[in-house]
Amino acid sequence: MDRFIEDKTTKVPVKLEGQEKKLDFMELKTGGFIKQRQKDLFAVRLRCPGGRMSTDKLVEVARIAHRYSKKSVVHFSFRQSLEILYVDYKDFDAMIGEITKIGMKVASCGPRVRVPTACGGCEYNPNGLTDTQGLADMVDKKYFGTPTHHKFKISFSGCPIDCARTREMDLGFQGVVEPEWDEPPCTGCTICSEACKEDAIQSDPDTGKPIYDAKKCIWCGDCIRACPTGAWRAKRYGHLVRLGGKHGRHPVEAREVALFVPDEKVPAVIERTIEWYLANGIRGERVAKTIVRVGLDNYLKFMEPVFEGSALVGRAEKEAV
Amino acid sequence: MSALKADAVLDLRGVLCPMNFVKAKLKLEGMDSGQVLEIVLDSGEPIQNVPKSIKEEGHRIVEVKKEDDHFRLKIEKGQ
Structure with missing residues (x-):
């Protein structure tokens, strides 16, 4: 395998939406068309929030991928989306037309809210405590593409096993349930x-x-x-x-900032967090860095109207030490 | 000692997850609803997993007894 990119072309003429246009390969990346090392070929990333797709769509996507991938391959991305590999940029127009017709969309890269990821959640997973798929769908519809200072990844895990790795996200929501015990039906089994x-x-x-120890729960x-x-x-x-949280070259584990936030407050948490990030962060900086620079207290204070009693001030401070 | 009479008994000691649950499930499938199956489960993983799976299948655990390093459960078959 060649170690270096063979093709350094960045701009080519192309027909898009029926018109002759000049295509900027670098700009394309923001739209989910990712330049491959092979000349003229791209990976086209589809938008699959929560990694879920109807079988009807999957059949259609397979048909499109089979037609346009020069090597007849797809790749399941690390964020649950499907990438059609080896697509010639000259085919973009026709291919996007077909993708749009089946109700699929192309994902994106760059400094914005990315396609949310999620585990199976409470719908069918016995461990699931929250409707992660429903929430991922909501986030995709409402917040996908919102411009931010750097990439902004959101995920939903339905339980503390945390398959959706909320600890590595800019903003993560992990399902929890508070247990309560009643004496009468207990048989002491x-x-x-x-x-x-x-x-x-x-x-x-x-x-x-x-004998229940809430601190260990x-x-x-x-x-x-x-x-x-x-x-x-x-x-x-x-x-x-x-x-x-983030992964990448220098992984950072996310801070726990609030507990038992109900479903209906999830949009408010996302909106206000992005508002804080936009106001306090700087271009090219992930939230992880903004927290270190500005301080978690500043964030928690700003979030008070949303978190109310659910903020984890003490716990977060303890973790930061 | 025990008030409930078991219609069948299954000793699942030494049987690993999820085979212990599968065996209990198959046994229950051959029984009538309302009948009682007694199973013996090891502590650790089996007792962590099997009771919740049995509940999820719609059966009722009506009696639990701890005996040394294992548990004796009575399960009433659901509808």
Whole structure:
């Protein structure tokens, strides 16, 4: 395999939307057309929020990919989107026409809100606590492409296993459930203390009834699912909000900024966070860096009207040390 | 000692996840709703996973007894 890009062309004439235009390869990247090292060939990134697609669309996408990929291959991107590889830029016009006709869109790169990623969530995953797919769809429709100082990645995990890696996102929402225990239906069977992988539930040696340590609890709901009598039940569901994570050359783990944020507040959290980032960040700077430069306190203070009682001031400070 | 009489017994000690659940599920499929299956599960992973899967299938765990390093569960088959 060649180690260096063979083709250094950046501008070529092309027919787009029926008109002769000059195409800037660098600009194309912002629209989801990514230059390959091979001359004239591009990876075309489709928009698949949460990595979900109807089989009808998938069949159509396969047909289009088969027609336009010079090597008959696609690549499943790290952010759950589908990239059609080896597409000749001269075919863009025809290909975009077909993509648009089946209701698919092209994704993007660059300094903006990216296509959100998500796990399966509570719809079909037994561990799922939140409707991650519904939320990813909402974010894609409402916030995709919003200009920011640098790339801005949002993801949704339905439970603390965190398959959608909210710790590595600029803004991440991880599903949580607060367990509550009622004495009467409890039979002291001790299954909850066995089911808890965090050592947050001990069984009373005499009665077998649970002794719960909230400090160790990560709100996964294993106790609720395991309890045979319904003595453990869900008090409330919500999101653990994480800010300022990233991967790349210098990974940063996100800070936990709020707990038990309900679904209906997710849009407000996104909007106000972006507002803070735009006001306090500088061009080319990820949120991770803005937090270090401006301070997490500044962010939390700004977020007070949205987070209200759910901010994790103490916890966040502790983590920062 | 136990008030509920089991219609069938399945000793799942030494059977790993998810085969222990699959065996319990198959056994339950051959029974009538309302009948009781008694299973014996190891502590650790089996007791963490099998009861919740049984609940998700719509059955009811009506009795749990801890015996040394294992659990004896009575399951009432759901509809």
